[in-house]
Amino acid sequence: MSLALIAEGFWGRRPERILPAACPLRERYDVIIIGGGGHGLATAYYLAKDHGIRNVAVLEKGYLGGGNTGRNTAIVRSNYLTAEGVAFYAESVSLFQSLSNELDFNIMYSERGHLTLAHTDAAIRTARWRAEVNKHLGVDSELIDPADIQSLCPQLNLSSKARYPILGALYHPPGAIARHDAVAWGYAAAAARLGVELHPETEVTGVVKQGNRAIGVETNRGTVHAGAILQAVAGSSSRVAAMLDLRLPIRTIPLQACVSQPLKPFLDPIIVSGSLHIYVSQSTRGELVMGGATDPYPLYSSRSTLEFKEGLMSHMLELFPFLAGVKVMRQWAGLADMTPDFSPVMGLTPVENYFIDAGWGTWGFKATPVCGKRLAETIATGKPPSLIAPFALDRFADFVQIGERGAASVGH
Amino acid sequence: MKVLNCPLNGPRNISEFVCLGEIKRLPDAQAPPQDWSQFVFIEKNPAGPVREWWLHLATNFLFIVERDTRSDEILATYRIGDPGLPAPPPGAPGA
Numbered sequence: 251m252s253l254a255l256i257a258e259g260f261w262g263r264r265p266e267r268i269l270p271a272a273c274p275l276r277e278r279y280d281v282i283i284i285g286g287g288g289h290g291l292a293t294a295y296y297l298a299k300d301h302g303i304r305n306v307a308v309l310e311k312g313y314l315g316g317g318n319t320g321r322n323t324a325i326v327r328s329n330y331l332t333a334e335g336v337a338f339y340a341e342s343v344s345l346f347q348s349l350s351n352e353l354d355f356n357i358m359y360s361e362r363g364h365l366t367l368a369h370t371d372a373a374i375r376t377a378r379w380r381a382e383v384n385k386h387l388g389v390d391s392e393l394i395d396p397a398d399i400q401s402l403c404p405q406l407n408l409s410s411k412a413r414y415p416i417l418g419a420l421y422h423p424p425g426a427i428a429r430h431d432a433v434a435w436g437y438a439a440a441a442a443r444l445g446v447e448l449h450p451e452t453e454v455t456g457v458v459k460q461g462n463r464a465i466g467v468e469t470n471r472g473t474v475h476a477g478a479i480l481q482a483v484a485g486s487s488s489r490v491a492a493m494l495d496l497r498l499p500i501r502t503i504p505l506q507a508c509v510s511q512p513l514k515p516f517l518d519p520i521i522v523s524g525s526l527h528i529y530v531s532q533s534t535r536g537e538l539v540m541g542g543a544t545d546p547y548p549l550y551s552s553r554s555t556l557e558f559k560e561g562l563m564s565h566m567l568e569l570f571p572f573l574a575g576v577k578v579m580r581q582w583a584g585l586a587d588m589t590p591d592f593s594p595v596m597g598l599t600p601v602e603n604y605f606i607d608a609g610w611g612t613w614g615f616k617a618t619p620v621c622g623k624r625l626a627e628t629i630a631t632g633k634p635p636s637l638i639a640p641f642a643l644d645r646f647a648d649f650v651q652i653g654e655r656g657a658a659s660v661g662h
Numbered sequence: 663m664k665v666l667n668c669p670l671n672g673p674r675n676i677s678e679f680v681c682l683g684e685i686k687r688l689p690d691a692q693a694p695p696q697d698w699s700q701f702v703f704i705e706k707n708p709a710g711p712v713r714e715w716w717l718h719l720a721t722n723f724l725f726i727v728e729r730d731t732r733s734d735e736i737l738a739t740y741r742i743g744d745p746g747l748p749a750p751p752p753g754a755p756g757a
Contacts, residue, residue: 488707499703501683502731547681550709550732557663557677590703646703647696 268435269314270442275449275471279307281629282467282476284454284490286310287319288430288615289607290482291437291448292622293629295353298444300623301630306446307476308438309469311453315434318484321552321584322615323507323529323541324430325520327364329384329391329422331376331657334640335593336387338620341637343424345619355436357428358534362519364425365403367569369414369525376524376656377420384422394421403519407569414525414568425520427531427539430615437622457493457604464494464604478629480605485550485585487608494601498608499646500587504545505612506558508581510573512536526565537579540566544586544612552583586611591651592658596625596641597634605629606643613658664734666716669741670723682715685726711737 281297283290286308297303310316326346328339350357368374377393384391396408399419408416438448449471456468457479466475481490491498517532527543542562545555559578567574588611589595595609607625610617620637628634634642640652664676684705689697706712709732716727716739726747728737740747 488705489709497700497704497706499705501705501707502709546677547714548707548712548731549734551734553734555664647699649695649699 268439269448272449273447275307275452275469275474276447278466278475278477279447280305280477282306282474282479283308284467284479284481285317285483285486285607286314286434286438286448286450287317287482287484288315288434288437288618289319289484289610289621289625290480291315291434291441292618293480293482293607293625294446294622295437295441295444296623296626297629298441298446300626303626303630304445306441307474308441308446308448309452309454309467309474310448310450313450314438314448315431318584318586318610318614319434319618320431321505321507321582322430322612323531323539324427324533324615325364325425325529325531326359326428326616327422327425327520328389328616329364329366329380329420329425329657331380331383331654332593332652333383333387334652335654335657336384336389338637338641339616340387340389341623342617342620343426345623346426346428346616347424349428349433349436349619353436353440355432355439357432357436359426359428360534361424361426362531363402364422364520365399365522366420366422367399367406367416367521367523367525368418368420369416369523371417373525374418377418380420380657389422390424391420391422394419403517403521405516405570405572406521407571412568427520427533429534433615433618437618454490454493459494459601462600463602476603478603478605480607480625480629482607482625484608484610484614485587487587487606491599491606491608494599494604496599496601498595498606498643499589500595500609501548502550502585503548503588504552504583505541505586506545506554506581506583507539507541508559508562508578509533509540510538511577511579513538513576521569523565523569526568528562528565528569530566530569538573538576544588545583550585552585554581554583588612590646592654593652594621594641595643596621596638597628597643599643611658613654666727666736667739668718668723669725669739669744671718671721674718678719680717680719681727682717682724685713685715 458466520531589609
């Protein structure tokens with residue numbers, strides 16, 4: 251054993267903790283955030299950084315980032331369909347691009363370009379529509395033909411003899427992937443440095459109300475009071491909201507995903523096909539990260555099904571026939587909050603001091619930074635900024651939905 | 663393959679069916695728009711037993727399914743107007 255190793259082992263620096271050790275719950279916080287996923291942690295960070303509100307606690311039933319934050323397929327893009335959606339996700343992409351620097355934490359942000367394949371005339375029309383809306387709002391998007399697809403992704407089966415030949419694609423150069431766990435950890439660490447308390451293994455079991463005001467939460471570690479409360483609990487939104495007798499426009503439906511065994515890097519862009527119900531990218535460690543449509547009916551179970559894998563793999567082979575010998579390595583599911591218009595629900599609720607971040611269906615990870623930043627502003631000022639005002643819960647009562655079905659995910 | 667017991671066609675692959683959502687009470691035709699927006703958009707979305715409309719696509723047969731959304735178990739299926747259909751518990755959708 252070398253002298254240097256012995257010296258470092260006995261007297262050297264100890265590695266710094268990324269996240270602070272557990273601490274007791276205080277009696278009162280200015281803001282309590284229910285849910286320690288990416289959205290909740292990002293909101294805590296921006297509350298502390300942008301608004302100086304540092305007496306904040308994030309309460310998480312399990313471990314930080316253990317829900318949908320760690321279960322999505324980690325794609326970041328802004329090529330949506332509505333003006334409201336494009337403006338919102340565009341801000342998210344720009345925050346993502348500088349996030350590693352902002353948090354001093356490597357989120358492994360990797361710009362790959364994003365191709366949404368079109369196999370039908372209707373899909374070409376939607377792609378053209380999205381491209382024009384995107385360009386109008388300054389987002390880099392274009393409808394491209396098979397020759398251009400060939401040069402961007404020569405591995406794709408572009409044969410006209412395929413069952414569903416590829417007619418064109420919506421090309422979105424800023425499309426990227428990131429390490430989703432690192433986004434949660436980076437926000438958690440940066441928030442903790444600013445004084446935010448993180449409380450994993452702390453389950454909220456009830457909300458304390460005084461008249462129509464939320465004034466605190468009951469937890470498995472006792473009752474805690476708060477000036478404001480945000481719920482950001484992804485697939486459990488309806489269950490948590492039910493603690494306040496609040497019913498939401500949400501159905502909880504599992505979304506399954508899987509990864510292949512690691513392969514040499516061969517797939518640069520992110521490939522999506524709405525008609526074939528598939529999206530795939532290659533992670534930095536070589537695994538193909540694959541997902542498809544949500545399950546056919548609501549469920550609070552992250553079980554896996556053979557039907558999902560059969561459907562996904564048959565479509566993978568349509569696009570990449572040479573992958574027939576590759577094995578699936580891991581499979582999992584997350585619980586997606588599906589809204590009727592495929593847009594999220596953010597902002598105020600009918601209960602005073604109680605804010606909501608829900609309805610993130612299959613599009614939540616890519617909104618983590620912007621959602622945190624703008625919800626922090628909403629909580630600090632009591633008023634949703636114009637960027638997220640259209641996504642209010644009461645839009646359904648007024649029949650002003652934001653229809654993103656054509657751009658939010660695949661196969662609906 | 664998951665099997666659903668259709669009251670008309672017997673046990674069939676669940677992929678032959680489509681879930682049409684929670685059974686809810688239809689508002690009165692003259693009810694205010696808020697009642698209709700509740701009916702159209704708002705869900706109870708329970709974690710546990712739920713009663714839903716399901717359709718067998720091949721025969722266009724509409725019926726009622728009770729299932730558990732935590733365990734993914736089909737608890738029972740009923741024809742519309744089945745005298746054996748128990749009344750939903752108070753507070754349940756459709757109650």
